[in-house]
Amino acid sequence: MFSLAALSLLTIAGCGSSKITLEDLEAAVAKLPQDNTPVFVADNENDAVTDMLDIEKPSLKFGFIKLTDCAPLVIAKEKGFFQDEGLNVEIEAQSNWKVLLDRVIDGQLDGAHMLAGQPIGATIGFGTKAHIITAYSLDYNGNGITVSNDIWTQMQENDESLKSPTPPHPISAKSLKPIVDSYKQEGKDFNMGMVFPVSTHNYEIRYWLAAAGIHPGFYNKDNITGMVDADVLLSVTPPPQMPSTLEAGTILGYCVGEPWNQQAVAKGIGVPVTTNYDIWKNNPEKVFGVSAEWNEKYPNTHVAVVKALIRAGKWLDETDADGKLTHREEAAKILSGKDYVGADEDLIKQSMTGTFVFQKTDVRPLPDFNVFFKHYASYPHYSDCIWFLTQMRRWGQITESKPAEWYEETAKEVYKPGIYRKAAAMLVAEGKVTTAEIPEGEYDGYRPATNEFIDGNTYDARDPIGYINSFVIGNKDSDEIR
Amino acid sequence: MNWRGTALRLCNVAGMPIFEPFVRLAAGEDPKEQFKGIAKFVLLPIVAIALFVGAWSLAAKTVVTESMQLPSPSATWQAGADLFAMHFAQRAEDRVKKDEMLSEAIVFMVQAKSLENQAIAASSSDKETLLANALIYKKKAVQAANYVPSSAPTFIDQIFTSLKTVFFGFAIATLIAVPLGVLCGMSPWFNAALTPAIQMFKPVSPLAWLPLASLVIIWAYSNSQPGETFFEKAFLISAVTVSLCSLWPTLVNTTLGVASVDKDYLNVARVLKLTWSQKLFKIILPASLPLMFAGLRISLGVGWMVLIAADMLAQNPGLGKFVWDEFQNGSSTTYARIAFSVLIIGLIGLVLDRIMICLRNMVSFGNPVAG
Numbered sequence: 001m002f003s004l005a006a007l008s009l010l011t012i013a014g015c016g017s018s019k020i021t022l023e024d025l026e027a028a029v030a031k032l033p034q035d036n037t038p039v040f041v042a043d044n045e046n047d048a049v050t051d052m053l054d055i056e057k058p059s060l061k062f063g064f065i066k067l068t069d070c071a072p073l074v075i076a077k078e079k080g081f082f083q084d085e086g087l088n089v090e091i092e093a094q095s096n097w098k099v100l101l102d103r104v105i106d107g108q109l110d111g112a113h114m115l116a117g118q119p120i121g122a123t124i125g126f127g128t129k130a131h132i133i134t135a136y137s138l139d140y141n142g143n144g145i146t147v148s149n150d151i152w153t154q155m156q157e158n159d160e161s162l163k164s165p166t167p168p169h170p171i172s173a174k175s176l177k178p179i180v181d182s183y184k185q186e187g188k189d190f191n192m193g194m195v196f197p198v199s200t201h202n203y204e205i206r207y208w209l210a211a212a213g214i215h216p217g218f219y220n221k222d223n224i225t226g227m228v229d230a231d232v233l234l235s236v237t238p239p240p241q242m243p244s245t246l247e248a249g250t251i252l253g254y255c256v257g258e259p260w261n262q263q264a265v266a267k268g269i270g271v272p273v274t275t276n277y278d279i280w281k282n283n284p285e286k287v288f289g290v291s292a293e294w295n296e297k298y299p300n301t302h303v304a305v306v307k308a309l310i311r312a313g314k315w316l317d318e319t320d321a322d323g324k325l326t327h328r329e330e331a332a333k334i335l336s337g338k339d340y341v342g343a344d345e346d347l348i349k350q351s352m353t354g355t356f357v358f359q360k361t362d363v364r365p366l367p368d369f370n371v372f373f374k375h376y377a378s379y380p381h382y383s384d385c386i387w388f389l390t391q392m393r394r395w396g397q398i399t400e401s402k403p404a405e406w407y408e409e410t411a412k413e414v415y416k417p418g419i420y421r422k423a424a425a426m427l428v429a430e431g432k433v434t435t436a437e438i439p440e441g442e443y444d445g446y447r448p449a450t451n452e453f454i455d456g457n458t459y460d461a462r463d464p465i466g467y468i469n470s471f472v473i474g475n476k477d478s479d480e481i482r
Numbered sequence: 483m484n485w486r487g488t489a490l491r492l493c494n495v496a497g498m499p500i501f502e503p504f505v506r507l508a509a510g511e512d513p514k515e516q517f518k519g520i521a522k523f524v525l526l527p528i529v530a531i532a533l534f535v536g537a538w539s540l541a542a543k544t545v546v547t548e549s550m551q552l553p554s555p556s557a558t559w560q561a562g563a564d565l566f567a568m569h570f571a572q573r574a575e576d577r578v579k580k581d582e583m584l585s586e587a588i589v590f591m592v593q594a595k596s597l598e599n600q601a602i603a604a605s606s607s608d609k610e611t612l613l614a615n616a617l618i619y620k621k622k623a624v625q626a627a628n629y630v631p632s633s634a635p636t637f638i639d640q641i642f643t644s645l646k647t648v649f650f651g652f653a654i655a656t657l658i659a660v661p662l663g664v665l666c667g668m669s670p671w672f673n674a675a676l677t678p679a680i681q682m683f684k685p686v687s688p689l690a691w692l693p694l695a696s697l698v699i700i701w702a703y704s705n706s707q708p709g710e711t712f713f714e715k716a717f718l719i720s721a722v723t724v725s726l727c728s729l730w731p732t733l734v735n736t737t738l739g740v741a742s743v744d745k746d747y748l749n750v751a752r753v754l755k756l757t758w759s760q761k762l763f764k765i766i767l768p769a770s771l772p773l774m775f776a777g778l779r780i781s782l783g784v785g786w787m788v789l790i791a792a793d794m795l796a797q798n799p800g801l802g803k804f805v806w807d808e809f810q811n812g813s814s815t816t817y818a819r820i821a822f823s824v825l826i827i828g829l830i831g832l833v834l835d836r837i838m839i840c841l842r843n844m845v846s847f848g849n850p851v852a853g
Contacts, residue, residue: 019628020587020624020627020628021624022620022623022624024627025587025588025591025620025623025624025627026591028588028591029588029591029592029595032588032592052618052621052622052625055625058625058628059630059632066807066810066811077632083629086622086625088629088630088631088632089632090632090633090634091634092634092797093807093810094797095794095795095797095806095810099796099797103797106700106703106704106715108714108715108716238810240809240810240811240812241810243812244550244812247547263812336813338807338808338811338813338815338819339633339634339807341811342807342808342810342811342812342813342816343811343812343813344813344814
């Protein structure tokens with residue numbers, strides 16, 4: 001209907017990068033034939049129209065790693081949620097977590113899909129030092145631990161109950177211990193892969209191994225490989241390379257996000273033994289990280305981005321009356337695009353639609369394998385940040401004893417629920433989110449203490465020191481790490 | 483006009499001996515001799531390529547691991563066709579979206595106008611709200627009108643990015659290497675001073691230069707905002723890495739070319755009492771051009787090879803990143819797309835080499851070197 005005016009604008013837009021101004025638009029509208037101009041008489045003409053944020057930087061580039069938990073970013077783009085906020089977002093795959101973090105720090109990326117440990121590690125100065133913050137948690141759960149076929153057969157020999165086509169879960173690392181011991185006896189290295197020194201995966205596989213009495217090795221001031229006193233040598237492998245590294249025999253098992261565990265089953269090269277849902281129910285996983293400097297420069301843009309992400313998370317977790325996830329098949333299809341995760345759609349669908357294939361004979365429903373929004377999963381809880389700090393201390397990445405207040409202060413430096421709240425409040429005003437979907441106003445950011453861990457240990461974020469001291473394997477808080 | 487002679491020289495200068503027999507045939511030369519030429523330059527390569535494709539098909543059936551399979555020639559061809567189709571589909575989609583957003587902008591403007599018109603008649607309190615709302619619609623309109631499609635670069639976009647990067651890097655390398663090479667060639671002292679450094683840096687791999695190149699570029703850009711700078715950081719990092727690796731052949735060959743200018747020429751220059759710059763531009767440079775271009779040809783080849791590696795490592799946009807992303811995808815079409823990219827990379831390398839041969843032949847004063 002407005003093609004005439006749009007066409008004249010297109011010619012303006014066509015000539016180079018010159019921006020279309022209000023005057024151009026007014027000129028274009030003036031060209032419209034009068035009788036064709038519709039008159040808008042809305043009954044709510046006196047109500048305030050929802051205002052828009054003054055976006056400081058409309059064109060943004062975000063980085064991600066090829067994993068299904070980048071979904072909120074991809075969905076916010078593909079379903080037009082970013083566009084609704086006036087943002088043109090490009091999403092670019094990065095080759096590994098280190099490159100991704102470096103590019104956020106030096107400004108080549110405006111923000112990125114990050115391991116929750118990355119903003120924390122960067123801010124406290126483990127690895128590259130830079131003040132990175134997060135105002136949006138991308139998801140809960142979503143990882144698995146896979147071992148090679150050969151190791152699985154040996155685990156079955158050590159534990160008869162694993163020989164069933166549907167062995168009882170959760171599978172602990174107890175049946176793995178004799179294998180690790182015999183490798184040690186013969187002087188052979190037992191190598192396993194994780195994705196980054198401060199990744200959830202690193203802490204999860206350590207948690208799983210240590211719960212069964214296998215020592216995953218310490219970090220200290222001089223040795224940042226994390227292999228001091230190790231029974232199992234954990235080394236960094238980028239997620240998409242996990243299956244091929246396992247197939248090549250360089251590692252005997254790994255902890256990684258999806259679809260790289262399901263890939264191992266589909267290709268018949270390994271067996272996922274457990275998911276992180278069994279290691280810790282509803283554990284924090286990825287976050288959306290930006291540099292603190294970026295946030296200061298573009299505060300409104302940040303809020304707009306978080307608004308779009310909240311809508312994307314909500315869209316991903318929408319269920320019908322029977323509790324079935326309604327949008328996940330579409331999400332899997334979008335994610336399988338070659339510029340996103342790029343793996344085959346069927347593979348991505350396996351874990352995204354609420355099931356998990358442990359073996360071809362063992363397909364289990366796991367509706368909470370990927371949680372993006374429910375249980376307030378997208379809110380940046382301080383207690384989640386503190387858990388990562390306790391694990392960094394436990395394994396020696398934090399080398400000196402810190403008081404409990406330090407844990408709280410650090411969490412407040414990295415996690416920024418204020419931005420989340422601002423974005424959520426605007427969405428509530430626009431009617432896109434209900435107040436019940438956001439933690440209530442007086443919520444202090446501490447999830448209740450829980451013992452839903454594979455070792456039954458209790459985590460209370462208000463007592464980080466007590467938690468660190470409660471582990472059999474790992475540094476105690478008073479230990480000085482050289 | 484002697485079209486035959488011109489055409490033959492063209493074949494020669496362009497480095498395309500493949501067309502020579504056809505030209506001679508058209509000129510009515512001995513057909514038997516020319517068919518021999520056609521057999522050698524056309525039929526034989528076709529047979530060789532056919533054999534290669536056959537061996538490839540066979541290998542595709544054999545090289546199968548549990549998780550991977552070597553793509554067959556037909557699968558590779560299909561993947562390539564898909565990549566091109568995807569590019570055009572993406573472009574069409576972006577255009578449609580842009581049009582939609584422009585129409586939307588017009589709608590917002592019309593809405594704003596109608597609110598303003600209503601405000602004229604409204605009471606003072608309503609007027610304020612109406613005008614405020616009109617302003618919001620105008621803001622929305624401007625934003626919609628300035629919509630920029632932000633789809634990921636397609637395979638064809640990546641080809642152009644790579645070409646741009648390699649030429650930029652190659653240009654920097656040439657600007658450094660040629661003057662240095664001329665100085666080295668003219669002054670044995672200068673040459674002696676630089677030789678150790680040249681010998682040491684010449685064999686360094688791009689993978690080693692890359693982190694240092696990125697460090698320098700990021701440092702140089704540390705005070706500027708993204709978008710305000712003329713080049714993207716990633717682009718410069720790739721280009722500088724290409725330069726660092728590709729300047730050596732040009733440098734060494736230019737030195738050699740300048741140093742081995744015929745002594746007679748230099749004597750003539752002395753007799754004619756030419757000034758230094760006259761000697762340089764009238765004698766030394768023209769005489770050393772063929773060798774210099776031989777160096778440039780190797781440099782461009784090295785640069786193209788290095789660029790793909792640099793893209794892969796540093797995530798800089800380009801064909802290398804495309805291949806790496808596909809490798810990480812691990813979908814059922816991954817390897818076919820990679821195989822297609824390899825063919826395209828090879829083909830572009832071939833064309834670049836041909837261009838340089840042609841340039842070299844043009845400056846070789848009628849006695850082009852074979853190859």
